[in-house]
Structures are given as C-alpha cells and as structure tokens.
Amino acid sequence: AQSVTQLGSHVSVSEGALVLLRCNYSSSVPPYLFWYVQYPNQGLQLLLKYTSAATLVKGINGFEAEFKKSETSFHLTKPSAHMSDAAEYFCAVSGTGGYQKVTFGTGTKLQVIP
Amino acid sequence: DTGVSQNPRHKITKRGQNVTFRCDPISEHNRLYWYRQTLGQGPEFLTYFQNEAQLEKSRLLSDRFSAERPKGSFSTLEIQRTEQGDSAMYLCASSLGLAQETQYFGPGTRLLVL
Numbered sequence: 001a002q003s004v005t006q007l008g009s010h011v012s013v014s015e016g017a018l019v020l021l022r023c024n025y026s027s028s029v030p031p032y033l034f035w036y037v038q039y040p041n042q043g044l045q046l047l048l049k050y051t052s053a054a055t056l057v058k059g060i061n062g063f064e065a066e067f068k069k070s071e072t073s074f075h076l077t078k079p080s081a082h083m084s085d086a087a088e089y090f091c092a093v094s095g096t097g098g099y100q101k102v103t104f105g106t107g108t109k110l111q112v113i114p
Numbered sequence: 115d116t117g118v119s120q121n122p123r124h125k126i127t128k129r130g131q132n133v134t135f136r137c138d139p140i141s142e143h144n145r146l147y148w149y150r151q152t153l154g155q156g157p158e159f160l161t162y163f164q165n166e167a168q169l170e171k172s173r174l175l176s177d178r179f180s181a182e183r184p185k186g187s188f189s190t191l192e193i194q195r196t197e198q199g200d201s202a203m204y205l206c207a208s209s210l211g212l213a214q215e216t217q218y219f220g221p222g223t224r225l226l227v228l
Contacts (some may be wrong), residue, residue: 007161009154017157034216036219040219041206041222042218042219042221042222043118043120043205043221043222044157044207044218044219045219046216046217046218054133071141090156090157092156101159102159102217103159104156104157104158105156106154106155106156106219107155107156
C-alpha cells in the first residue's frame with residue numbers, strides 16, 4: 001500500500017519569496033512520485049514527476065522537487081513565488097512497473113501575498 | 115492533442131435521479147481512469163480501463179455506479195439513484211499505457227445533488 005502525507009493544508013508566501021510545499025510518502029516498493037497543480041474549477045496539471053532517475057527533478061513554471069529516500073520526502077520548491085502560482089498542489093505516489101494506481105495526498109492550497 | 119474533455123462540466127440533480135457523465139480521452143491513450151474529488155480532498159481512484167476492459171474498481175464504486183468504455187474510446191460514468199453524498203467533482207484522466215506514464219486530467223464534472 002502506498003500513501004502520501006502533505007504537511008500543511010494552507011501555505012501563504014509573499015510574492016518573490018521561496019515556496020516550499022512538503023510531501024512525505026509511504027511505499028513498500030520503490031515509488032514513482034508526482035506533483036500536480038489544480039487551479040480553481042479545473043483539472044489537475046502535472047508539474048513534475050520522479051521515476052527513479054535523477055533525484056532532483058525539474059518541472060514546469062520553475063518548480064523543482066528532490067527525492068530523499070532516507071527522509072521519505074519529495075518536497076516541492078520554487079525560488080521565487082509569483083502571483084500566478086496561487087493554486088492547490090497535490091503530491092501523489094504510485095508503484096513502478098506496468099499499471100499502478102496513483103494515490104493522491106489531500107492537497108496544499110498556496111496563497112501568494114502581493 | 116486536444117486534451118481530455120469531459121461533459122457536462124456542471125450537473126445539478128435531485129436526489130434519486132440518475133446522471134451520466136462522459137469522458138473523451140486523448141485519442142492515442144489506451145488507459146482511462148475515473149476519480150472522485152470532494153472538497154478539501156485529493157482525487158480518489160474509482161476505476162480504470164485498459165482499452166475497453168475495466169480492470170480495477172475501487173470499493174468507493176458502489177453498485178449504484180457503473181462505468182463503461184465501449185470500443186476503447188470515450189467512457190461514461192453513470193450514477194443511479196443519486197444521493198447527496200455523491201456531490202463531488204468527477205475527474206477523468208487518460209494515459210498512454212507505458213511504464214513511466216503520466217496521467218492527463220480533464221477539467222472534471224462537478225455534480226451537485228439536492
């Protein structure tokens with residue numbers, strides 16, 4: 001069984017400040033890990049994914065995440081927040097090999113303060 | 115690539131009525147998924163198709179729910195005898211069917227049961 005825990009249902013940052021959204025995973029097998037973003041009344045858009053290649057993964061819109069096996073973490077960061085980053089962010093995990101169900105976290109709403 | 119489309123985008127119905135949602139995946143994608151998302155939660159897996167075969171169903175999918183994917187193209191999700199607890203966003207996603215696949219999400223259908 002796999003699961004993810006997102007720490008903080010709401011995060012507020014000032015425009016231009018560092019964005020850090022936390023995600024810890026639990027998996028009995030080597031995982032694939034994902035970050036998705038959801039804007040109001042829209043579906044989910046993939047930001048980035050970890051698939052056992054480089055542990056530092058770069059995604060769209062300046063976001064990146066680092067896979068740390070020792071800490072079972074996959075935190076999402078962006079050096080400088082922009083107003084357009086305000087959205088809800090979901091961390092997700094799946095197993096590897098063939099079809100594996102994706103399990104999502106409960107989400108973190110990011111507010112960017114001007 | 116026109117993306118995943120879902121219709122209708124919004125549906126308001128009275129308790130006890132039947133509703134049907136449609137999902138059109140990205141044309142070359144073999145896999146299709148349905149998720150349910152309630153307020154403050156991440157998407158929860160409902161069911162999954164590989165071409166026209168329904169290969170997995172969540173325990174969330176009660177006997178009032180049925181999903182089909184005739185001819186392996188579009189899919190429909192029907193809810194019979196709707197209950198207020200069925201109010202949620204219903205998301206569809208599709209993927210190519212490769213080992214390191216990304217699921218591409220549609221905009222969702224928001225259901226309100228009165």
